[in-house]
Amino acid sequence: MQRQVEVIGAAWGLGGAEPGCAQAPEVLAPLLAARMQERGIPVLQGPVLHPLANERRKQFAVSKLCASLGTAVADSLRLGRLPCILGGDHSCAGGTWSGVARTVRGELGLLWIDAHMDSHTPRTSHTGRLHGMPLAWLLGEDDDPLYGLASGVLDPGNVCLVGVRSFETEEADRLERLGVRVFMMEEVHRRGLRTVLDEALAIAASGTACYGISIDLDAVAPEEAPGVGTPVAGGIPAAELVDAMRSMGRAPELAAVELVEYCPPLDAQGRSARIAIDLLEAVLCGSAPRP
DSSP states (O other): OOOOEEEEEEOOOTTSSOGGGGGHHHHHHHHHHHHHHHHTOOEEEEEEEOOOTTOOOHHHHHHHHHHHHHHHHHHHHHTTOEEEEEESSGGGHHHHHHHHHHHOSSOEEEEEEOSBOOOOOTTTOSSOOGGGSHHHHHTTOOSSOOSSSOOOOSOGGGEEEEEEOBOOHHHHHHHHHHTOEEEEHHHHHHHOHHHHHHHHHHHHHTTOSEEEEEEEGGGBOTTTOOOBSSOOSSOBOHHHHHHHHHHTTTOTTEEEEEEEOBOGGGOTTSHHHHHHHHHHHHHHHTTOOOO
């Protein structure tokens, strides 16, 4: 039986470089609902989480929002649904994957598709931006309480990064020490995206109860998807990534998917939104034929 997709909005940009990312759920949710209706996939509009108006205490606000997001994701899974989280900046990953981990009987794998490593801690960050820290926190690297939640919900051996091409030494050293497999963009070009993603998914799915997929839209080449918070040259071609995602869509082991860092104010022509919806359709519908 096809699981009902529940769309949950993480409508904040407090942790990132572009506050406009907070508008992403408002733009993407109706587009996704329409696309899913075309494909005959049931969709439920879940909660949309917003910070308080004029909130200036960014770390406190993100911590509180992630706690609420984690509860919403866990509730969705307990009801047998497939949570689809629309960010917002990538700091929401702390809530998404802690919520999934709360419901899993066994280990959780994670496929992290991103131009960045997002593996700083408050003490190593060069910018202080929280969207550059969630993966380190999820891996238990919490040198300064970041979210006010229990950190370390992922085993490093069950996590893979794909598409990385912008990072600092501290992040690379941390992930190497932990034993996280990182597929740099150079390796993706050399070996091919499908080969790399097949290997990454095998790592995330091997010996785990389920796995999740976190897609930062800046993984895509910025000339195709310019409407992101922190674009980086040399990214993955959009069509290639959509095709690869389609091959792993609809898997029963998929626990949740999130897409983050879409910034509507930087996407005047809507090109980035279309790619975001294509990617989500690929993951949620797979290669199933249209009705």
